[in-house]
Amino acid sequence: MNPRAWLAVTLAIAAGLAAVALLRRRAAGRPAWRRFFRHPPAAIGIALLVSVTALALLAPLAAPYAPAAQLDIIGLQNQAPSLLHPMGTDLYSRDVWSRLVYGARISLAIGALAMAVAVTVGAVVGALAGYFRRSVDAVLMRLVDVGLAVPRMFILLMIVALWEGLSLPMLVLVIGLTGWFATSRLVRAEVLSLRERGFVESARALGASPARVIFRHVLPNAAAPIVISAALGIGNVILLESGLSFLGLGVAPPIPSWGNMIADGASELATAPWSTLFPGLAIGLVVMALNAVADALRDALDPSQETA
C-alpha cells in the first residue's frame, strides 16, 4: 500500500460517514427519514454502501497495483497479508486488495444494472397486468408463474452454457431478464388497489391516455414496493453473479469480480485463505448492508408505522 491508496481509503470512508450525517440532518423534519433511521443497522448499511461505492469509483487511486498484474510469480505467490499487501497475494502473485477494489466495480455495477433492468421490466409488466386486468393480466401472470416456477440459476446456467463467451453487457441483461418476476407480482398487486383510487378516475376524466395514467399517476404511487424490491434485488444479483463466476460461467478472468476471485482462491483455501476470505467478506457485508437498508426503507415508506 502506498500513501495514495491510504488517502483513497480515507476519502471513501469519509464519504460514507458524510452521507449518513447528511441524511440524518435531512431526517430531522421528515417523518419518513426519521423512521428510516430508527433502524441502527440502516445507518451502518448506508455508510458501508457509500464507502464501497466510493472505493470502487476511486479504484485507480485506491489500488496500488493493476488488478491483473502478476507481481512476481515465483517470489510473491500466496503471500500472507502484510503492510505492503494488506490482503495478501493470490496464487498468481496478484495483489488481493487491488483485485478486490476493481472487483467491486464489476460486482456492484452488475448488481445495480441488472437490477435496473429487472425492476423496469417488472414494474411495466406488473402495471400493465394490474391496470388492464382480464386477458392481459392472465397472459402476463401465467408467464410470471412459469418464470417463478423454474429455478433462476437453472435458466442462467442454460443460457450461459449455450452462449459461448458471454460479454458483460449480455450477462447483465440475462441476469436482469430472469429477475423481474417477483417484482411484477408485487407491482401488480399494488396497481390493482391503486387503480380504484379516486385520482385515477379523475385523471381519466381529464382525458389522460392509459399510458399517461399508468406511468404518471399509478406507478409513482407504487414507488415504495418497487424501491424495496430493488434494494433487496441488488444483493441477490451480486450473490448470483458470484455464484456464476465461481462456477466459471460469469465474469471471465482476468477481469476480477468478487465471485471469480473466490473461484481463483478456492484451490488454495488451506494455504492462502486470505485470497478467498476477503472477497467473501465483501460480498457478505454488501449484501447484509443492502438488506438492512431495504428493511429500513420498508418501514420508512409505510406511513402506517408512524405511531409505532
Add this chain to the structure above:
Amino acid sequence: MTDPLLRVRDLKTYFVTEHGTGTARAVDGVSFELQPGETLGLVGESGCGKTVTSLSILRLIPEPPGHILPGSFIEFEGRNLLALAPRDLRAIRGNRIAMIFQEPMTSLNPVFTIGDQVAEAAIVHQGLSRKDARARAVEMLALVGIPEPDQRADDYPHQLSGGMRQRVMIAMALICHPQVLIADEPTTALDVTIQAQILELLDRLQRELGMAILLITHDLGIVAGAADRVVVMYAGQVVESAPVKELFARPAHPYTEGLMESVPRLDAQRSRLHAIPGSVPAATAWPAGCRFHPRCPHAWDKCRTEEPPLPAAGPGRTARCWLVAEPARRKGGA
C-alpha cells in the same frame, strides 16, 4: 330555445352483478338535455343512478362489470360520444367536458404537487410546455380563490384543507375552459360554510367562463340555490323535470313531494322530520309498474301493474306519474 349543448337520449347503463346472477339496471332509459350556459340539477337519493349517469356521459364506467347498452345516445356538438374512438373521446374529456368529483380527498394524486395536477390537462390537451402550463395553473389557482397561488402550487394535496382541495379540483377541471362541467356532489364532503363558498365560486366561474353545469346532488337546498332546471331521478329513471321555481312551487311527482318534505325547515312546527317510507329498491329487481309505487302514498292498482310514461305536465315540465292523467286520484285534496 337554442340547440342543446348536450343531449342524453334513452341512456341505459347496466352492471353485471358479482356472481353473474343478475343485471343491475342502474340507469334505465334516462333522457335529458343541457342548454348552453345553464345549470341543470340532477337530484335523487343514493342508489338512484345519478353518479352512473354522469360517469356514462364521459364513458368512465368500469367495463366490465358495467356496460352502456346499444341504443343509448349521448350527443355533444353533433357527435355521439358513445360511438367515438377512445382517442377522440380523450380529446373531449377534460377539454370540452370536464368533471369534478365528490371526494376531494382521494381525487387528487398524493405524490404530485397541486400545480402539476392543475397543469396536467393543459399539457395533455393544449400541448403547453411545462413552464407555460404552470403559469396557467397558477392563474387558475388564483381564479378559484386560492391565496398566494404561486407558493401553493408547490404544495402537496395533504397540505391543504378539504375546501381548498375542492377548489384545486375545480381549477383542474376548468383549466381548458370546458363547455360543460359535470359536478358530482361537489360539496358533499365539505362543511356547510365551505359548501356555500364553493357553490358561489362555481356560480361566478359559470358567469365568467360561460359554461353549462350538470350539478349532481342529493341536496334540494343546493338545487334550489344553484340550478336553473331540475331533473329528478328515481330507480334509474327520470321521474320529473321542471324549471327550478316551478318544481319547488308545485312538485308533480309524489317522489319529489316526498323529497321536499324531507328537507328540515326552520319555520316548520313539526317536531319529527318527515321521511319517505322504505328505501330505494335494489337495481337488480326494480318493482313492476311504477317503480315508486311501494313507497307512494297515492298508489292504486294501476300503479302496481302499468309503468307510467313521462308525459308533459305543464310548460317545460314532465312527470312520470299516473296522477298527471288522473289528478283526482291524489289523496288529501289538491
